[in-house]
Structures are given as C-alpha cells and as structure tokens.
C-alpha cells in the first residue's frame with residue numbers, strides 16, 4: 001500500500017490513521033474508554049512509560065482512539081506529528097504556553113477568534129509576555145513589527161468572522177528572517193483547502209469542533225508540526241491535562257471520513273450564497289474570500305485550493321435588522337458554532353466575539369449588524385429561497 005503522503009485528501013479522510021487501530025477484524029476504530037492499561041511485566045511497563053516502546057499507560061497521556069484521530073489529521077496536514085486537546089482553545093492556549101515565557105514578544109493580528117484575542121489581550125500580558133496586534137491584512141505593518149524581533153508570529157487565515165486573509169508565504173518568510181516561530185489557526189480553511197506547513201509554518205492548529213468533526217456533537221482541538229515541537233506541546237498538555245475524550249475522538253474520526261465531501265459542498269454553497277447576497281438591496285457588505293471583490297482574493301487564490309464554507313455579511317439596518325432577519329430563517333441554526341452539516345448563523349456579538357465589548361468589536365471593524373454564515377450541505381436552492389424570504393421580512 002502507498003504511504004499516506006501519496007494519497008489524495010478524499011482517500012486520506014476515509015483511511016488515514018485507521019488501520020493500526022482496528023482489532024478483531026473490525027472495520028471501525030473502537031472507542032477505548034479504559035483509563036489505564038495493564039502490564040504483567042514491569043520492565044515492559046517502564047519502557048512504554050519512558051517512550052521506548054509503543055503502548056499506553058494512562059488516559060491523560062495517550063489513548064488508542066485519540067491517536068487514530070491524531071494520525072488522520074496528521075496525514076491530511078502533511079505533518080510529521082500531531083497531538084490533540086479537549087477543545088480548540090486548549091490547543092491554542094497549551095501551544096502558546098509551551099513556547100512562551102516572560103519577556104517574550106508575540107506578533108499577531110487584530111482579527112483572531114475572540115477567545116484567542118482574549119489570551120493576547122488579557123492572559124499573556126499578565127505573564128509579562130508582550131503582544132503586538134497588527135491590522136489584519138496589512139502585510140507591510142506586520143513585516144515591520146516582526147523585524148523588531150519576536151518569539152512567535154500567530155496567524156489565523158481566513159479569520160473569524162470577517163474572513164480576512166494573510167499571505168502565509170510572505171509572513172512566514174519575514175518570521176524566519178527574524179528567527180520567530182509561526183503558528184497558524186487553520187480552522188476556517190480546513191486541511192482540504194490549505195496546508196500551512198507546506199509554506200514553512202511551524203504549527204497548524206484546528207478547533208476540531210468545527211469542520212473536522214462537522215456534526216456539532218464533539219469538542220476537540222489538534223495541532224500538527226515537527227516531531228520535536230509537537231513533543232514539547234504534548235508534554236505540556238499531558239501535565240496540564242487538557243486531554244481529548246475518547247468518545248469525542250471517535251465522533252471526530254467518524255465525522256472526518258466525509259471531510260472532503262462536506263467541505264466541497266459547503267464552499268460551493270457559500271460562494272453561491274455570497275454572490276446572491278452581494279446583489280441584495282438590504283445587504284451593506286458581504287465578506288467571502290471567493291468573491292473577486294474581497295480585498296485579498298488573489299492571495300486566497302494562491303494559498304487555498306478552495307475558499308471555505310464561511311462567510312459573513314452586514315445588514316443595512318444594523319442590529320434591528322438582524323433581530324428581524326435571523327428568526328425567520330427556516331434552514332439554519334441560530335447558534336454559536338460553525339462548520340457543521342447544518343447551516344448555522346449568528347451575530348458576532350453572540351458567537352465569535354461574545355467575549356468582547358461593543359467598543360472592542362467596533363475597534364476590530366465588526367459591525368453590530370454582522371451575521372456570520374456557516375454554509376451547510378443543504379440544497380442551494382432551498383438555502384437561497386430561505387434567505388430571500390427572511391430578508392423580505394426586514395422592515396427597518
């Protein structure tokens with residue numbers, strides 16, 4: 001059989017990471033719920049404990065179902081190693097705290113996911129870690145900030161919720177010149193559309209809760225990178241204890257089998273929705289990297305093989321219009337989630353940037369009338385007619 005690296009994404013989504021974990025002729029990876037593992041031979045036990053021999057000791061460290069999930073993501077991200085977490089935020093915080101220490105400096109963008117933004121604005125400064133947040137998409141300014149010296153450049157592209165794009169090749173080059181590490185949150189793009197490690201990025205981060213799982217029924221996070229960096233992060237996580245649950249790993253693993261199919265359909269729907277909304281009289285502005293009007297459409301085209309299932313749009317009439325519009329949608333959950341098979345919508349003020357104040361959102365360029373739209377896999381004609389009737393109900 002060919003190695004995983006030579007297989008394409010559709011095949012990897014289904015097969016990668018599974019075979020080693022199949023037992024008793026089963027065709028599906030089992031959910032191993034056991035917290036600990038029995039060893040009659042204490043020398044063997046010791047060798048497993050110190051990593052000299054394959055095996056498992058205790059569930060906070062490793063678990064077979066969780067490892068199968070990590071192996072699948074690792075193959076899809078073309079990585080040498082991967083480790084997982086209880087949530088996407090645990091992946092982000094544990095990775096940051098592994099590499100940063102007091103006195104370090106981080107350069108990032110203003111538009112990271114609200115939770116990540118809170119780490120930068122609230123938690124890292126408490127540890128005497130300095131964070132410079134640059135206008136997202138202003139590559140000149142970012143290069144200047146990086147050149148001043150930093151330990152880490154942290155990116156998210158496309159961003160949540162305004163889908164802004166950062167040039168990964170350009171910024172990674174600047175970071176390498178400055179001797180900095182580069183971490184990229186690849187949640188919105190998914191490994192189907194973008195593999196940051198192939199551009200020289202050091203660590204790729206996912207909230208697996210979103211597109212990887214795709215069914216809004218399991219929380220998880222995962223990071224991929226070199227053996228040495230992932231080993232350090234794994235060590236921090238095993239002690240810190242933000243471990244992925246085996247049942248969540250099973251659900252995510254099962255969801256990932258259809259990752260390519262889902263993402264292709266979601267982005268086909270997202271583009272059609274974005275085009276439809278762009279011409280609608282009640283819409284102020286549409287944000288989608290697949291639209292030629294998007295500020296960095298060209299960069300997105302270069303570094304992504306598809307534009308993803310996420311878009312956002314500002315309604316004329318601001319919050320009052322949102323209040324009238326959202327309840328009318330028949331085929332959409334109004335919920336603080338994204339990447340699921342069902343279309344899911346919500347204002348930034350109750351989803352991605354619920355942690356921020358209205359003033360902070362305004363400073364981030366997020367209008368109160370902004371609606372985040374995660375396209376599902378429904379029939380596009382039904383989604384468009386649903387939007388049409390809900391927009392017709394706005395009378396502000």
Ligand SMILES: Cc1ncc(COP(=O)(O)O)c(C=O)c1O
Nearest residue numbers: 087088089113160187207209220
């Ligand atoms: C881009 C991005 N990164 C990270 C997270 C955090 O993931 P989780 O909710 O799994 O902790 C989210 C959550 O919405 C997200 O949208």
